[in-house]
Structures are given as C-alpha cells and as structure tokens.
Amino acid sequence: MTKIGYAEIAAELRKQMQNGQLNPGDRIPSLNAIQEQYGVTVTTANRAFKQLKAEGLTYAKPGVGTVVAARPRSAATGAARIDRLNATGKPFVPEETATDHMAVIRGCNDDDIIEQLRIEPFEEVVIRRRTFRRNDVPYALGLSFIHQRALRDVPEITQAGPLQPFWQKTYTERTGKEITRSPERRTARLAAGYELEALEVPAPAHAAVPVLVLHTTFYDEDGPIELWEDVYTPGFWQESTE
Template sequence: MAAHYRAEIQDGKLAPGERLPSHRQVIEKFQTSPSTINRAWHILKTEGFIRTEPGKGTYVTEQSDVAATGVARLRRIERTGQPYAPGEMATKRWVGMRSVADPKIAELLNVELHDEVVIRRRVHRRPGMPPTLDTSYIHTRALGDVPEVLDSKPFDQPWHKIYTERTGREVVRGAERRTARLVSNDELKALGVDLPQEVAAAVLVVVNVFHDEEGPLEAWEDVYPPGAWQADEE
C-alpha cells in the first residue's frame, strides 16, 4: 500500500498539499485493515512524502526534502507513458562528447581514463521536491545503434528500449551504488544552491549502471543538493 501511494505522489496523481483518502475509503478500495493503513502511512511519513494534521486528515507534503531518483523516473515512465510528472521539467540540458575525467566512472563503463563517452546532463525540477542533477555517461558503442543519444532532445521512452528493439539485446540494471562526497562549485551552481566559498558541503550521489551481454552501456549519476534525501521505492 505504501508503494501504491508513493507512486501516486511521484506520478503527480496526488499533488503537494492534496489530502489522501480517508481510512474508510482506503479500506473499501483495498479490502484491508486500519493497522495496515497505519503502517503504510508511517512509512510514507518517515520518507517525507506525507504529513498528518490531527483532526483534519493526511496530506501530501508541500515541500519535501525527498528527491526522486532517475530510476524512479524510468519506472514512472513505464507506468504512465509520460516523460515528466505534472509540473516537472528538465533544465540546463547539455549533450555532447567528452573525455572521462572520473576514474570511478571510467571503471564502471570499462573504458580507459580520458576516453571519450557521450554525456547527457540535465537538472530535474519539480514543485515541492528538491532538484536533482542527473548525468548519463554512455559508452560510444551505443552510438552505432542509437545515434539519437547525441541529440539534445529528450526521449519519450528510455533509450535502452530503443536499443533493445534495434539490437535484440536486453539492457539490465545492476545494483545501485550510493555514496557521499564534497560538492563541486559547478554542481552547486547547476542545483541553484548558494553557499559561501569557504563552506564545504556534502552531497548524496546515486549511481546506476546499465549493461547488455557485451558489457556496460551507461553509468547514470544522480546528485542531490545538500540536505536532500533519497527514498528507495522498492
């Protein structure tokens, strides 16, 4: 049940400030018990998605410090067929070929340091949620089958699906990796965070690697602003 209403919020079907159904309505819809509803509501409160006003009801949080991951957005596209949730937009897009300067990204893609890869970068913004800086590092071997990855236009479906349709090779996601590191000035600027230069701030970084039978195809990095949380929806 928590997963159902989490998806409703992430898909924009329940907007910030909107009241959730009453216990009676949820019981009638799911044929469940009040204790199950209370457990689901507790999970969503802990994750920062909802809040309760005594005597009034339970509402979607107006300004959450929980951000959606890129993988969560991919799942939303699969559920709804829409590239963006209501009110969501991608800004500061940049697409091009660049050499890999990060040894960890080079290792994940199984390329040499300073080899060229396709980079797709954008900042996802959505009312009531923290922004997220997303960077996709795509192996150049994908260009032969999906040259559109070098196009700045957004895809209306995950490009991995196009790759599979054209090659017959399934693309799968590996285990998610999470870490924390100091934020760079460029990342602060992209996320719209204003901090004094002498202040060192940490950011949460989530990386997912997608691969086919021949090896890694993409390393997808999400960077969250200082103070933001990321909730696992699985």
C-alpha cells in the same frame, strides 16, 4: 496465499506518490476503499494510513479526507524517475522540470566511470547533462555517461535536448536487447565548482561543500552501457522506489 500487511499497503501508496499517480493535494483512497482493494481489516488499513502520516507524506484535511502532503525539499532518485516513467509514461510529477540540457562526446579519465563502464582510460563516451528542478529549485545535477557502442543504434543520444522516448527504450526496440539496472549506490564527496553553479548553491570561492552522489549502472547483454550520476543539492532528501 500470503496475507498482505499494513506495511505493504503503505509501500504501494508511497510508490504512487513518488511516481506521480498521487500528487500533493490529491485525496488518497478511503479506508473502506483500501479494505476492499486489498481484502484487509479496517485495523490494517488504518495502520497503513498512520504510517504514511507519521512519515509526513499525508495529512487529514477537514471535509475532504486524507490527502498527499507537499514535499518541497524532496528529490526523486534515478530509479524513482525510471519507475515513474514506466508506470505513468511521464518523466516528471507536475512540480518537476529539467533544464540546461547538454550532450557532448569526450574522452574519459575518471577512474570510477572507467571501472563502471569497463572502458579504457581516455576512451570516448557520450555525456548527457541536465539539472532537475522541483518548483523551479534545483535539486540534482544529472549526468549520463553512455558507452560509445550505443551510438551505432541510437545516434540521437548526441542531441542536446530531452529525448522522447527515453533513449534506452529506443535502443531496446532497435536491437532487441533489454536493459537492466544495478542497485543505486550512494556516496558523499566535495562538490566541484561547476556542480555548485548548476545547483545554484551560493558558496565562497574554493569553499568545501559536501554533496550526496548517487550512481546507477545500466547493462545490456554485452555489459555496461550507461552510468548515471546524480549530484544532490545540500538540504534535499531523497525519495526512492527501492
């Protein structure tokens, strides 16, 4: 049996913070509880606590213990949102929301989307758009580009509002086809005007504003079925479960 180390314990607690099982202000398990849960020494448990504190994720609150710190400029990645949904059934932690939902069907002429979805130029895709917010501050513009073959089984994806349950779950239930995801891919580019507007970034006309962009591709047994593009507000940092 492989002995668990402090890094693995810290990673598990970090993941619970990211998926909403532990929220800002919550007390994390005590050193004794960690020792009993993972079968480790107090030294190992304490090293895990020190690691989280060094990362700015926790702090000692007199009379309470070690609690989760607020992270107002942190931003969940797409993978983290999926993992949170699977772990808790909740798409957001308490301080998060999504607004400005939109859904359209359009021909696609973006070379990267065409390559990732393996479609022909100007082939129609379903585009779903929403703005993710933390404490009512936009942190990411989320766009989903969904292969038109998904319409056969989940026509609801053209609805503008949030889909409950998550459309991929409905697709799997109706088709029996499991959906997997690629590793997240990160790049940077200059933001488009509509992206700055959605993210409420004040910038002069024609200003060059660099933004972080994250792509995640989803597949079923027939190939790519969805591409996520998250465009992050300058100044936010990411949280990922990977």
